[in-house]
Amino acid sequence: MGSAADDAALRTATRSIGLQIMLVSALVVVGALALTIAWVLHQTVPKERLEQVAAAGQGEVFVSAIDVVAGLIVLGIGGVVFAGLVTVVIARRAVRPLGDALRVQRQFVADASHELRTPLAVLDARLQALQRKITGGAATADDRVTADLARLRDDSRALIDIVGDLLEAAGGDSSAAATMSDPVHLNEVVEDVLRSMSVLADEHDVALRYDAAGFALVDASAASLRRAVLAVVDNAIGHAPPGSTVTVSTRLERDSAVITVTDEGPGITGIKPTRVFDRFARSDPAPETTGTNAHASRPSFGIGLALVREVALRHGGSVRVAATSDTGTTLELVLPASSQGT
Template identity: 30%
Template sequence: MFRKTVINLTWQYSILLIGLVGLFSVSIYYYMNRTFASNYESNITSDLQHSDLEHSSIRQRDIHNTVDEGLDELQAGLLIADALVVLIIPIVSYQMARRALRPIQVSYETQQRFVDDASHELRTPLSIIQGELELALRRPRSPEHYQASIAASLTETKALSDLVASLLLLARGKADQVTAQFQPLNVYQLMTRSVRATRTAAPDVASRIHLNTPTNLTVMGSSALLEQAIKNLIDNAVKYSAVDTPITVAATSHNADIIITVTDQGIGMTDEEIRATSRRFWRAEAARNSPGHGLGLALVRQIIKLHNGRIDIKSTVGKGTTVTLVVPQANPHHS
């Protein structure tokens, strides 16, 4: 698709540029021709006024020959230059077309990969729900079996709902209306709500999560998005660490930034895996059997980018991971 477009653009660029060069060459030739002819006539008139006829005739012949030779040389030079241009322009045009289309191609390929991955991830829970419902309807079953089928379908429906919500957040990541709704937020309240959401969803891990943050820190942003980012980090820490290990959620201020950290003592990641966390739907080998879609850290990165912040991941395999979010503090007059 893009190769054909590049070739078409190359032809268009080439025809346009060759036409312009040809027009420029013809203009130069005719301009010089008229200039020489005008000077030639002036010299003839001057010679007729100040010289005898024989001397004037010889001089006219010399000037005429000189003009013809000059125009012939100019014509030859222009033809050689145009021939070189005709050879060079298609190459230059091809490179220009490739460079012009490269950002579009990268964006298109990224979008295609995203759509393909999203389609796959959406298909999995839908297939499970469909299978459970078809199995339940195949023949009469006990109430317990129906209850189990409904429970399984409900679990997959919740997972599907979370996935769709994540995809929507990623899709609107560049929307101006998101940043237009930023407001001053208390960091302690943000983190408390995020921790509470995780504890509510998984009561058995409540005692593992330790919150350590001052109550007077403020940040400018979206409450829903920042809570989502912090919750994603806590959820990852819960998933990929042992049930008897602590998870620390902390916040401090440094210069004009708020620094939020989530630390676990879990399976950890290699440097290569850390670099891969920016890819949507990517999951580490050790995490393949854990629930999730591989969107958590991609979402966090997108959210923090919207807040003009940055994310840093430090991890050691077998010892744990610390994820640090750095976002600008709210201005004092906003607090």
């Protein structure tokens, strides 16, 4: 609904800008013709000569070619300058809504991230306090509860890092922060993501498998890398049918670290594979599965993979659809490996 309204507003703005440029062009042409005619009449022979020509019954008027060429050059330069000034004014008016939208977007991300920081910090503090109680004997819990609590604490800290990364991205300094940060162990980030996503995978009756070939260091912030890997794995789980497997693998290729995520879903349909990374782009939903293993798919807003591309480009990498068919889809995330070693 919102996308259709945005498209309509964009078409309206385009027509308005086109009409303004057309009117300016028409004014420049008409003005140039009028000034040319006035210049030619001004540069004709003197009045006395005109009277003699009129008395002799002749209808010809002679104009110096040098004067005509000079006049046309002056008028041409004046027309170009006038058209340029008017075009600048029109361009500023056209770009102003885009600038306002970017400011609103950055302000929203910054405000949302800032507001989320406090409740997440409170949540992390409560989990930490509960851990201390269990460790100190003030509260009892079995090994499984203790392990789940530790994972909740890790997830809360990861959320805090993600919110901080979003806040930095809204401020426009995220690339500098990523460059200054220490290299990140890719395998550790992937393993951490898979541990966190195992709960969601179990709910969907989907198995997660990790194949690591080599050990890589990546010049990226841990929060940004975690966001990208988590979004790709989440997308795969969302399209994987019950009883299937999502395979995540990492490998080194020359100076790049490659993360591939493969699901066994129905493939990308209803949209070009190259467009799945566009914001709000969504493929056709998979047919609903019936039976005991059926699960309700979560709504998709077409944002997750767009964020993956944003993270990849921000760190000098790329993301693409390596393969897609009715037996599954493979997404490939490529990031530059750190020069400090592998």
